Amino acid sequence: MTKFFLLLSAAAIASPAYAQDIPDPDAPEIVVTATRAAQPLSEIGQAVTVIDRAEIERRQTTIVSDLLATTPGVTVTRNGTVGALTSVRIRGAEADQTLVVIDGVRVNDPSSTGGGFNFGNLLSSSVERIEILRGPNSVPWGSQAIGGVVNIITAAPTEGVQARANAEYGYADSVFASAGVSGKSGPVSGSLTGGYLRTDGISSAASGTERDGYRQYGATGRVGVEFAPGIGLDLRGYFADSRVDIDDGFDPKTYVVADSPAYATTQELYGYAGLYANFADGRFNNRVAFTIADINRDNYSQPGGDVTFLGRGRSERYEYQGDFRPLDQVRVVAGVERENSRFNDGVTFAHTGITSVYGQLIVKPLDVLTVTGGVRNDDHDDFGSHTTFGANAALALRTGTTVRASYGEGFKAPTLYQLFSDYGNRGLDPETARNFDVGVEQAFLGNRGRVGVTYFNRRTRNQIDFRDCSPTELTTPSSICANRPFGVYDNVARAEADGVEFTLALRPVDALKLTANYSYIDTENRSIGDNFGNDLARRPRHTASVDADYGFAFGLSVGGTVTMVGDSFDEASNTTRLDGYALAGVRAELPIGERFAVYGRVDNLTDSRYETIAGYGNYGRAAYGGVRLRLK
Structure with a gap:
């Protein structure tokens, strides 16, 4: 602990890291993730972090998970090279309990074992904004929002025509390029963004010597048509095609991950089609939509070799949401949804569905106080009905003090794989969680500084885990293990997490930003x-991030990021320790005229060697340089 805090203090003095702008009281931050309706952040009692496009470009970030790793309460693990399986855990919850939304489409993979989302293929090319909500939030979002929500929002068209592009080259023969154009004229608007990444990568196996490369090309697009004031059509689409070399071999002597010629491909297609009708000067807003998420995954033993794994996941959702303001102080957000999902692993084909209804009441009894309460009922085709509740309050005093408190329940239906695969169990109950948190935030230095602290407590019940079956269970006809020599999924796990999150944002002068x-x-x-009382696997107790940027009068900006992660264990038995580590990065950008800029960065400046998963390597020191273009 002493060593950790000394390192944190030294990093804060040297070049601090994570960035979230200090709120502008004249232009309040608007978020949509808490209630699925636009609200000022000052009216939300839940813990939400916002990362915008300016932050992404300032940090020169290619992989979205690299940004998430520097946010409070979030830990990230990756199986080696860029593009490999990447998991995001929020406040100690399982990675599969993080709901991911891209432009209104829930994109968790129905064909994955736990219904999780692989962040390894999520690049920053088209991302305009990221909202990270920490803690269960199943009332507006439903199943899977048991640990938290990561909401990805791409660029929306604005008046006139705008364009941007960037290209960079760096370590391991890496090439990253993206370009986007958007515009709006009269009732029609549209945007299109494309991105490409190719790299030779590193060996995913920590002991390996063969580089594991990665390639992705993708695009996102939006089209909007306003038929009449407040009435229109909204279309959104996302496509990505990815290929990554994977090390799935094992050294026969040490049983650790070893080089192999295997590779994996993933094709992702997400779509949204919605109609909106807003009446009474915005007091009665309505939206109906259809969304689709289609994910195809294949693993190959080697180029031209056999398919060793096949996954086909698809979910379709029909939804209505209404947003009604009968009074200035009262707001009702309610909706009904139907989701159909299916999966195919080459052997088993299964499908299921959930019908849901939810309602939220947002009340402002005082100008400085906002109270929100909600309830949701999910009726699952295979295991019946489940009801969740949530409530939060935000008190934003004129002294610059904001007090927040929330209680949220999470609900996660068993996945199709857990229900219907060869290891499935149709008698599973849903996973549930409850979380409460309380926090206070204080502005100072004339709103040039802001400091906050949040305490949270979460409990998870009926967590679904894979368990081996004993010889006695295998031969007991009434047991769910009967004739299951390789094991079965069951509601066997419980987990608890308590924690504290501290945040600081400081801008003592306009040129210097520190968070x-x-x-x-x-x-x-x-x-x-046997594992009762152990730490949960791959959950370090201590994480920290500090960030600083300084802009010179002649245009040059320089900055640095330091991220620190404490020790953790690789497995539930707590027998393999993963040592903590610190990563430092520096960056600079120089504008050339009004439209061009050149930039460069060095990641892992000290060439730190570390593992987030035992046996899998990570990048050492790496340098990149690029050019940026923006037209308005």
């Missing part, structure tokens, strides 16, 4: 058995 955060997350396995 920092620290999270302490104490997780505990509460499942009866």
